[in-house]
Amino acid sequence: MKKRLTEAQFQTVVRKLEIGQQTIEIARGVLVEGRSQAEFVAELGLSKGAVSQAVSRVWMAAQKANLPEGYERVTAVLPEHQAFIVKKWAEDATKKLEIKK
Structure with a gap:
């Protein structure tokens, strides 16, 4: 991109x-x-x-x-299972933002 x-x-x-x-x-x-x-x-x-x-x-x-108010972009190196959870959180946050539009 x-x-x-x-x-x-x-x-x-x-x-x-x-x-x-x-x-x-x-x-x-x-x-x-x-x-x-x-x-x-x-x-x-x-x-x-x-x-x-x-x-x-x-x-x-x-x-x-x-970024919308109250949001912050982060970069992290995590164990696989924690990275999976964080990616899910990111997906959920993205969906919530799309609903607000």
């Missing part, structure tokens, strides 16, 4: 972040315009990691902003 944002979504997220102009330009290019990160690596002479970090910072902020 390609990470994409509309210009409006992008502007909403960027307004709330304290980031430099170069980070904004890189993130907009990748997330809104669909340009590849490799283009920015070549164009700006930055490392892959620096470009990836710029995009990730905006993307993660956008993901957090799109």
